[in-house]
Amino acid sequence: MTGVTREFSIAHWAAWAPGVNDLLGWRAWINGECSVSVGQQPDVGFLPSLIRRRLDRVGRMALYVAWQCAGDRMGLPFVFASRHGSLTRTVQLLDSLSQREPLSPAAFSLSVHNSTVGFFPSAEPTGAHPLPWLQESTRWRQRYSKG
Numbered sequence: 001m002t003g004v005t006r007e008f009s010i011a012h013w014a015a016w017a018p019g020v021n022d023l024l025g026w027r028a029w030i031n032g033e034c035s036v037s038v039g040q041q042p043d044v045g046f047l048p049s050l051i052r053r054r055l056d057r058v059g060r061m062a063l064y065v066a067w068q069c070a071g072d073r074m075g076l077p078f079v080f081a082s083r084h085g086s087l088t089r090t091v092q093l094l095d096s097l098s099q100r101e102p103l104s105p106a107a108f109s110l111s112v113h114n115s116t117v118g119f120f121p122s123a124e125p126t127g128a129h130p131l132p133w134l135q136e137s138t139r140w141r142q143r144y145s146k147g
Contacts (some may be wrong), residue, residue, distance in 0.1 A: 014068030015062050016042050051119050056088040059116045066120055085115040 018040035020029050028034045041057055042064035055063065066080055090111040094104055109115060 014065045080117045085111040
């Protein structure tokens with residue numbers, strides 16, 4: 001069997017945790033010079049207020065990190081993969097099901113796996129559609145998941 005070599009480079013990365021939101025902060029955290037605080041949420045002021053109100057904490061975290069990674073490359077296609085939608089709303093839906101209550105269409109629309117990525121184009125002034133990113137994500141997964 002011949003070995004398969006795949007090469008890639010990471011042009012930019014981002015991560016967020018309460019109180020740690022840039023490279024210097026992450027270096028300090030790794031070195032034990034600071035700790036992660038609790039209760040904070042990332043600043044997603046780059047999104048319209050209508051969308052900000054609909055996002056839960058994890059959705060805000062995902063979009064903040066995507067925004068940081070995109071930087072001045074917003075017009076370029078990139079992979080934004082998400083396995084889950086809003087877990088908060090998913091749990092609410094499951095609770096409603098267990099109580100035999102009607103499900104909220106709004107909660108359902110935010111519980112699907114691509115709901116958060118669907119909000120990301122709102123951050124770009126051109127309003128680019130997320131579909132190319134989802135298609136690229138699918139092609140990437142098909143290409144590289146076969147190992």
